[in-house]
Amino acid sequence: MKLSVVIPAYNEEESLPPTLRALYQTLAKHGIPHEICVTNDNSKDGTLRVLNEMAANEIPTLVPFTNLGPNGFGYAVRYGLERFSGDCVAVFMADMSDDPEDLVKFYNKMLETDVDAVFGSRWGKGGKVIDYPPLKMYINRVANFIVKLLMGIKYNDTTNAFKLYKRETIEGIKPFLAPHFNLTVELPLKTIVRGYSFAVVPNSWTNRKYGESKLKIKEMGSRYFFILMYCLIEKYFSRGDFHKKPVTPVAQTVSR
Template sequence: MNTSDSIVIIPTYNEKENMEKIVRAVFSLDNCFHILVIDDGSPDGTAQIVKRLMADEFGDRLFLIERSGKLGLGTAYITGFKWALEHNYDYIFEMDADFSHDPADLPRLYSACHDEGYDVAIGSRYVSGVNVVNWPIGRVLMSYFASKYVRMVTGFKVHDTTAGFKCYRRRVLATIPLDEIRFKGYGFQIEMKFTAYKIGFKIKEVPVIFVNRREGVSKMSGGIFGEAFFGVMRLRWDGWFRHYPALPKA
């Protein structure tokens, strides 16, 4: 039995080209991580690949939740967070399936929380310059200035506010009222970080290199960025008037 204090949550939709590779890459690390895949009814057979790997090799550390249809990135992660809390994991990660997030960086995020005592570790593209490979320049600029915009409007001092590569300590997700998180796309990533910040959790940005997906099709859309852009104003309003949970004792 491969026991672990850490679970890596990977939301998927049509990731058959990457699924087995990303699972094997995570399980090849020296650190023992478990994986929870949240599949939103992929018609390309992504879930079937996960089931095969579970049955043949990784039944004690690879898990799958299947959902019917595309229900949104944010709701996928919240489903995963609740599952991870119910199954008593202490360190809970977000990671994409397409290798834009390098599995080799997982131990660095883990170390920031486990060894250095941070509550949230963010795999940051912008804390030490602009570390993005193979993105069109327009998308780089949109992402970079979106984070600048969030910092300007909210006063939130994180460089990569839309990053989706993160490690949470259990107490963060147990404290944040997950059912009150409103946004589903990039706005979800911003809202989760901002809420953790307002509660008073310690956040560290760990520099990583983000590489555009090598296989499969991007799920990015203008609507995702639009949600983030307009949602930031609401977060600023919440920051003034919303009652956030108290910071739990360490």
């Protein structure tokens, strides 16, 4: 099963080299067939130059894209989700906040259980966070509690972008609406609401070493709420119109 990794990148020339090296080395070490799709989201620094140099000289599985616009985290991820070639696809952060070894765990879990998606959880047993800003942590836990309460789910880390989906799952939860960080909520909630199976695997999160976070909390509140309300309406009022369709067995003809 070929794994695609979609990484959105805006002004990440410092973060990308260590992130891509660690990711490639880890996936190669475990013998996982893969491609690393990085969407340069119209960066103003040397991000595109770094990607082209690493693709040409260092990482043969690196596939750089450039999203000229419209721009934003969600648009950059969606750009990659429309172009990956693998059988499954993970969303991974450019700042190395996600651990490549956790991605291997996600991938193996999908192989072992054949679930439609694997979600990471930083807050349950086995999960951990390193240098997580206190205010951001408080807002994160409140937001995830609200999502759990309104949606009636047990999963406690919906806002965690780090997740793995089968290609069929990605196709089944389209069209995407969120243009910004609220895409991280749209993808898993649609997966759950539309009846796709998923497993939860603990993962770690480490604060970035270079650059600054692109998430602007004040700007995102209403956008997260919009996506949450959209998924809530679909869950209770769509009457299953978008639900995962059962697979019809293909009849086999026996030649005599």
